[in-house]
Amino acid sequence: MPPAYSFLKSQRQNELWRLLKSVRSTSVELSKPLSDADATAQSMPDASPAKWHLAHTTWFFETMVLEPHVPTYRVFKQEFSYLFNSYYDSIGDRHPRPMRGLLTRPSLQDVHAYRNHVDTALNLMLEENISADVLDLIELGCNHEQQHQELLLTDILHLFAQNPLRPAYRRTHSLVRHVERATHTEFQSFEGGLVEMGFDGEGFAFDSERPRHRVHTEPFQLAKRLITNGEWVDFMHDGGYENPTFWLANGWAAKQVAGWNAPLYWEQPDSERWTMTLNGLQRLELDAPVAHVSFYEADAYARWAGARLPTEAEWEHAAHDLPVHGNLAEKLRWRPRAAPESSSPAPQQMYGDVWEWTASPFVAYPRFQPTKGAAAEYNGKFMSGQFVLRGGSCVTPSQHIRRTYRNFFAPDARWQFSGVRLARNS
Amino acid sequence: MPPAYSFLKSQRQNELWRLLKSVRSTSVELSKPLSDADATAQSMPDASPAKWHLAHTTWFFETMVLEPHVPTYRVFKQEFSYLFNSYYDSIGDRHPRPMRGLLTRPSLQDVHAYRNHVDTALNLMLEENISADVLDLIELGCNHEQQHQELLLTDILHLFAQNPLRPAYRRTHSLVRHVERATHTEFQSFEGGLVEMGFDGEGFAFDSERPRHRVHTEPFQLAKRLITNGEWVDFMHDGGYENPTFWLANGWAAKQVAGWNAPLYWEQPDSERWTMTLNGLQRLELDAPVAHVSFYEADAYARWAGARLPTEAEWEHAAHDLPVHGNLAEKLRWRPRAAPESSSPAPQQMYGDVWEWTASPFVAYPRFQPTKGAAAEYNGKFMSGQFVLRGGSCVTPSQHIRRTYRNFFAPDARWQFSGVRLARNS
Amino acid sequence: MPPAYSFLKSQRQNELWRLLKSVRSTSVELSKPLSDADATAQSMPDASPAKWHLAHTTWFFETMVLEPHVPTYRVFKQEFSYLFNSYYDSIGDRHPRPMRGLLTRPSLQDVHAYRNHVDTALNLMLEENISADVLDLIELGCNHEQQHQELLLTDILHLFAQNPLRPAYRRTHSLVRHVERATHTEFQSFEGGLVEMGFDGEGFAFDSERPRHRVHTEPFQLAKRLITNGEWVDFMHDGGYENPTFWLANGWAAKQVAGWNAPLYWEQPDSERWTMTLNGLQRLELDAPVAHVSFYEADAYARWAGARLPTEAEWEHAAHDLPVHGNLAEKLRWRPRAAPESSSPAPQQMYGDVWEWTASPFVAYPRFQPTKGAAAEYNGKFMSGQFVLRGGSCVTPSQHIRRTYRNFFAPDARWQFSGVRLARNS
């Protein structure tokens, strides 16, 4: 990078370039504990192989940024467009999702070569001044890759949980903040009224977080902390999984078919409860937030507890003054986290522990406009049959967490780090 | 009914009694064109046999009204509680829904005897003064039976459509109002703002319509008429069923699996299009509103047309000053309906033609309270995975239509008389 | 029938005419206890509605006999060819088997009108001399209808067993001969050697029973009676359904998926065992032959008992000198049957109690030739994936039982009257 040109580049371009390098190297870091086989297997159609995440995020930059905007760019391998397109119909045919685990070739090493090829081209490109439009696409690509970093970890956990050897991804500290267990949940009151929600600030946000708009909200209360594993055990002991009156009809049907009787990954091989984690099989920590529950379970729990799930408007409103901080330190220097203060006047554990199911189906905000171009398919086409989660989890990259962020999953999904915060009417 | 007591009864009780008699006799009337076999078969798990509708609505009165409130009442047949419970978990076990079509016994004649037994007991009960709580249950039972009257007709249409002989349920006039086909859809503009929605008037409404509450709505426009069959043909000719970019992802998957390429019941045995109706197989009327489309198709159509579906708040707000009138005349004296005036300043065809898919998932209104008692399961437990439809169809009983009414079905349901009205941002 | 012509007709034609009348009227007799709804429902894809059996057997005469051989014959209703073709690909398209239960029209009454129309034409035809070829087809049609008479009864039993009211088809005596329960099964020894099997006598036999041919058989022993319900209870108490080493791999898989733990139709609502029969729910008779077991269960039982199932060659050889007699008296005058003598030197209960599973897959005999014409599809195309049963059951028409008869069903079929006779090596 000749210094002569460097000062001409916008501050935004320079910041994005740093972000790009950081994001791209974090993905490589995340793949280090994995063998070629680990990175190839797919444990269920909803999950993807680690190798696929590494390649697909690369394909995104190749297809959205390099091919249309760098005339001299040579595609790494033509077939990869078919193999690593996730769901972009406007781009062309794609390899069927449930068969991703059969792609033993290209190898993990080949995928790293693919990554290097694309990184080189991106770096070359960024040495020149580039337009805001293209910078937008690079920024989208970085955020896209951060999403896949989290998915890579949730998918590896799911894969390893299927293996009777219960391998650990990486030995490290506990990922979530514990609470001092109290006899009851404290709630904080909010006045509601005509409030604003959605993104309109500086920096990046997905199309689905826009436009900022007004919603009318009744007075409500939000729990100051997350529901713990210990409280979930109480729910189980009280027949939570046996009494249909706590459950939505679809939830009860899903529970019956799948045979749910505890959160995903809980085991009871002997008199004690254990849970499968990225650290391998661990004793269940009763004061840690419950994770790996579906929307249906979260909703049933809330009804059992005489409360309800918050709407996303309520959640976003309540999070108004809280500092945002994530949990997945760069390069995975995971650290034990300080316990939240139980006497805090504000809600605790809002960011970076577990995704919090809301009562809100994922639909378009009023006057929603999809991103232009192929990325139009990014969020809009998933606006049916999903519920919004807020807050970010212990495996969400720190810089990827924000107050207006709308994550979404189907109501029976359990393999994410998804938990519960209660709300109720004032 | 001894006149000495008659004047003591409340006006409400007398009105409800009249409603009860009318509703109960309408159901019998609706079953007249059906043989025992017609009334027994079940064409898919979502549909129920006509006999089952007749018995289940009777079971509802027996279980909710007579058993708890008439100490001398003798249950008609003990096993019926198991056979004709639809989904009330708090009441006990029930016969599996997909096996309803195997109940060749009791016969249609036995079911009518059951109806008579319960009607006699209800009439005896209503000769005495009864409490408001019980009157509420009777009112709920009448509205419940009206819902099943519509389902009986939609389910018979589905059954007869599976029969290669394409039998007619009943020869009658066309059930929907046609429009004079215009070259484009006219829209009416609304200011929006902080508007009210939900029920708080006199008379009956379901728990899901309450409480009345405020929502903030951006300025919007609503189409003055429904989309016609002819317009749907245009959508088909323009590749509407072949282009995934018009579709939600779940919708596209549903379309692929089920092989949708036209609304349900459309056929093209020769050069002309036909459609299966309660009148048997009929030529497709291009100026009639399209019916039997899923939410996914409605949504794809709207995107293709450069518009969107209205939210239920928008729909309810726009319907503010329109007179409510239904279509299913008492005792099924179906009449041809006057065409709507195309120059009308207000939206036309809002009530009683086809149910109109909205963009709104069926969720609880703020501070929603389920009905007390067993009827608590009536609506609340279906609040996931469904979308709201508004307006009432040509087979909805007239008295059962109201502005705040929230019908709901899964987004892939097509066997209801469900159609499309467009909206767009102002 | 004018006597002037009668003496001209062959004795065979007169006999067949009598058989035809008897068979056709027996079918009508069998339908008498059924309502239109009973006759319409289909309880599983393997079963057919009674109405369908009545119509399909009629369609067989219309399509195979009348249409090709009576130029003046007018088809009753054109659509019936599509509706009532079972599996004859050479004749044309057909209504999908799993949807037979949705044909509420034509009604049972219409089907009887169809039967009368075809009977009239057949009787007119038989007043003239007709060729041996056509007589062969009529004979095939009679035997075909006798097969469907048995199926009509097994299918109605299956339908009624799904109904929580457990209705009875017809109150009558027990259909099977009981045995005096002994402490052990006696076996009769046979020398084997190069023996003959298959049909070559006078009268009717299906193509699959021909040609008569030689097979070499090792010395063997055949049990003198059928396995009883009481013996089956012993098998169950000894873990028969829990121990995979008794079972074929496919059988164990089928058992696991379907949850078999007793013969079909056995129930234990209280401390006693009951079984669903054509007489409704009855106490289990321990000395009656076990019925409604699959090949897999029969085979597992035999292995548990230290024996094996007989091959069909062994069965046919052992049945050499036994008189054939059936059980389903004409017009269903079902009578209690005499108990077999336990001291008999010959095998008992060989005919007319339950079909006996053999160890032999249903394959073609050497030099097998399918029937010519459309009836070529009658048996040959089913020669994979099925096992042979021998002997005839209590609901097989008497005249339809013969020593060489090869019935066949898939190894997981349980709704036929199928039971077990043991064999072992000498």
Added chain:
Amino acid sequence: MPPAYSFLKSQRQNELWRLLKSVRSTSVELSKPLSDADATAQSMPDASPAKWHLAHTTWFFETMVLEPHVPTYRVFKQEFSYLFNSYYDSIGDRHPRPMRGLLTRPSLQDVHAYRNHVDTALNLMLEENISADVLDLIELGCNHEQQHQELLLTDILHLFAQNPLRPAYRRTHSLVRHVERATHTEFQSFEGGLVEMGFDGEGFAFDSERPRHRVHTEPFQLAKRLITNGEWVDFMHDGGYENPTFWLANGWAAKQVAGWNAPLYWEQPDSERWTMTLNGLQRLELDAPVAHVSFYEADAYARWAGARLPTEAEWEHAAHDLPVHGNLAEKLRWRPRAAPESSSPAPQQMYGDVWEWTASPFVAYPRFQPTKGAAAEYNGKFMSGQFVLRGGSCVTPSQHIRRTYRNFFAPDARWQFSGVRLARNS
């Protein structure tokens, strides 16, 4: 191995020891072209990962030979008994077959360590004199591993065929002998009569090949060569896949569901036909024997050709005087094979090209006795729902081919090297 003891050991033990070493090293050789990921993936429930084959065959020796017969043997890793048991119910629970592809751990390297551990123990054991019973088990283990060597290759081919990159397992010569294509198939005549079949010689055979016994066979003719790809193309052009009258009913249903319209692995990306092989995607060789067809297709082809498939008795009788020779040279030195002479008086291509479907269901021979011990489950429990194949394929180890060998697969299996030889009645 101290020479002092060597001469004490039986000749059989020494021969077996050599066989063991050869077999064990061939498996390792076969795994060399595979990455850890290649060896881990499972492309369908019927197939297994290469790593699993390598481990399971090792587990067989550990469980059947070392654990019961070498008191000092220390199991390599306790969990492997659960992971690598295939279907031995008497040994204990096992990992579900469809999830074998999720075992990314143990790695391929770990599996090789497991192999070395067991090989060391086996070699130590064989330095001492061991009993005939244990030698029998070692011999069974060697034959078992040879079966899995073939499966490893067929399963890898299936896996690589799912990969859009169509990778090659190994570049080598064509594996099958071609024929000089003739205008018609020549047949050789056989008298039949009371012939003997089954194994009773020296050396190894599976329990299912015993006992030798007599069967009566009518005079028949057997084709002198296999059906070629070119002849299969003729079948396709003549509507072979469109005309149900050629097909067994179950076969036609399987074809419809799976959409078969050519042998497995055939592709036609352009105007030419190609087929996926262990060499990667190759042009279809018209004179090579057709492979990868199901029993149903083979049977339909035979009916189309006016012939039939041979019974296994016919095949074994016809093979009487032919020299047995396999094709998979030790250590995979695959060589081009000489073309068979078309003027040969004896059938050609009987061994080592493709497995030949017979008309015979896989059932027990008269007086069949399963192997004693856990190996009793080896063959006997699969004796339903499968058809016998004879002759061995181009990927069957040479020493593993013999005249009496009974391979068996379900009639819809297509991923083996399975082809067609015709027979007909004399």
